Amino acid sequence: MAHKLPEPFRYATATSITTGPDGAVSVRYHRTDVATLYPDGSVTLRTGGWRTVTTKRRMNQALVYFGIPAIIYQHRHDWYVAANGADVEFEEGMRIRVNGQGLEAAA
Numbered sequence: 001m002a003h004k005l006p007e008p009f010r011y012a013t014a015t016s017i018t019t020g021p022d023g024a025v026s027v028r029y030h031r032t033d034v035a036t037l038y039p040d041g042s043v044t045l046r047t048g049g050w051r052t053v054t055t056k057r058r059m060n061q062a063l064v065y066f067g068i069p070a071i072i073y074q075h076r077h078d079w080y081v082a083a084n085g086a087d088v089e090f091e092e093g094m095r096i097r098v099n100g101q102g103l104e105a106a107a
Helices: 053-066
Strands: 015-019 025-029 032-037 043-045 071-075 078-083 086-089 094-099 102-106
Touching: 025 053, 032 053, 043 053, 053 071, 078 094, 078 102, 086 102
Parallel strands: none
Antiparallel strands: 015 025, 025 032, 032 043, 043 094, 071 078, 078 086, 094 102
8 A cells, every 4th residue: 555645745756755864854855855845944856867847846745745835846948946935946956045134045
């Protein structure tokens, strides 16, 4: 019997959620941890080289699941992360943190 994923991953295929020994929680899509939440509240975002609609969807679902008020969107082929009125261009492996002051991003 297949393991049922929690909301917002209803009907998601090729997706799993794991917790590492350091307490980090990862959402994996196929072979890529597309979003990893660390105990300090920061999140690392990765596409694994697959900038597809479904990869972006899994990343956004992970942000909702983690309770992170941010969204990844695409405009004219470029990807962005938006939170608290700030938009930052997406970079592979970037680490973000959303706090009361805005969006902190580091590549």
